Amino acid sequence: MSSLIGDKGYDGDGFRAEIVDRGAKPVIPNKSNRVTLHSFSKRAYKGRNVIERCFCRLKDFRRVATRYDKLARNFLAAVHLAAIVAYWIN
Incomplete structure (x- = not known):
């Protein structure tokens, strides 16, 4: 299964549902004001930093x-x- 990695700005129920409908797993940390917490892979989320640094370098x-x-x-x-x-x- 593929996954979509995003930052806290993409932590919305509608966006999460759209990701699941398209067959991917959302790897998005919860906002601090979120009432219902969703689990996410912290290990997979750490890889996002490498990609961000690559684009910053380019x-x-x-x-x-x-x-x-x-x-x-x-x-x-x-x-x-x-x-x-x-x-x-x-």
């Missing part, structure tokens, strides 16, 4: 962040180059 490159390229293939090439440079620096 947005450090101005060409990727502002999407200068008109064509999708050129933009994808810029993303690939930015990913290579970001990996190379670390």
